[in-house]
Amino acid sequence: MRVAFFVTCLVDQLRPEIGWGAVELLRRAGCEVDFDARQSCCGQPAFNSGYHEEAASVAKQQLRIYDESKDLYDAIVTPSGSCAAMVHRFPQLISGAEDVASSTYELAGFLVNQLKFVDFGAELSGRVSWHDSCHGLRDLGLKSEPRELMAQVKGLEWVEAELAEECCGFGGTFAVKNADLSVAMADRKIDELEELGVDFVTGADLSCLMHMGGRLQRRGSKIEAVHFAEFIARGLPGYTTSADLAGESDAKGKGRGLEV
Numbered sequence: 001m002r003v004a005f006f007v008t009c010l011v012d013q014l015r016p017e018i019g020w021g022a023v024e025l026l027r028r029a030g031c032e033v034d035f036d037a038r039q040s041c042c043g044q045p046a047f048n049s050g051y052h053e054e055a056a057s058v059a060k061q062q063l064r065i066y067d068e069s070k071d072l073y074d075a076i077v078t079p080s081g082s083c084a085a086m087v088h089r090f091p092q093l094i095s096g097a098e099d100v101a102s103s104t105y106e107l108a109g110f111l112v113n114q115l116k117f118v119d120f121g122a123e124l125s126g127r128v129s130w131h132d133s134c135h136g137l138r139d140l141g142l143k144s145e146p147r148e149l150m151a152q153v154k155g156l157e158w159v160e161a162e163l164a165e166e167c168c169g170f171g172g173t174f175a176v177k178n179a180d181l182s183v184a185m186a187d188r189k190i191d192e193l194e195e196l197g198v199d200f201v202t203g204a205d206l207s208c209l210m211h212m213g214g215r216l217q218r219r220g221s222k223i224e225a226v227h228f229a230e231f232i233a234r235g236l237p238g239y240t241t242s243a244d245l246a247g248e249s250d251a252k253g254k255g256r257g258l259e260v
Helices: 009-014 016-028 044-048 052-067 081-088 098-102 107-114 134-139 144-151 179-196 206-218 228-234 242-251
Strands: 002-005 032-034 075-078 104-106 123-130 154-158 200-203 224-227
Touching (some): 002 016, 075 107, 104 107, 123 144, 123 179, 200 206
Parallel strands (some): 075 104, 200 224
8 A cells, every 4th residue: 555644744843753653654564655745734723723714725735735646645644633633624625625635544543444454563661551632532533543553562561541531731822822721731631640650651643742741841750752653663673763764864964854
């Protein structure tokens, strides 16, 4: 299967390790992965703030890129439930966006539901819990899929948090406009995670993990917030680490950006 990889703004700019991990998982699941460097924002920040015309303007660039090459791939896959959910809203903003919207999948859902691939042979150690991001859970209906993937990682002790489905308080501009409430929501989840004694909290959206990770760091917690694609990739036999990839890229004078 040939996949067009939609890396997302946050992953591309702030955590390319997630992109490398996601591409590795897709390849090990039997996919040929294409990465179009012209891709841009899906328009979600503007859309969620009520600027739908501006969101449509941004989304049209993304739509054009994938629509013109739609015969070259079988699916568009992104390591973000929120960005996948936004692409699913493209038909509300742009005429003719139905094909791209219906071809776009969040990574965990794609691996489990479309490819039926859950066991990568990864092995890690530690106690780990999951955070259900709002868009992945409520917009896309993804609940069991990421847990099926994590259950196959040998050596992990899974700890299910009672507040796993509760919002972390990020919500894009919500965290800026309602900072105190946003922090309180994150701390409520972190309090439980610390009581559970986990080493890691993982999830499928970098935005939520950045928000929780920031609070964990400020509180001096030893818990690491890490995207499941990067996390599973760490335990893959023979996987070249992101640091090694960055070093090879720098040596070739290409910088640190994602290349597939």
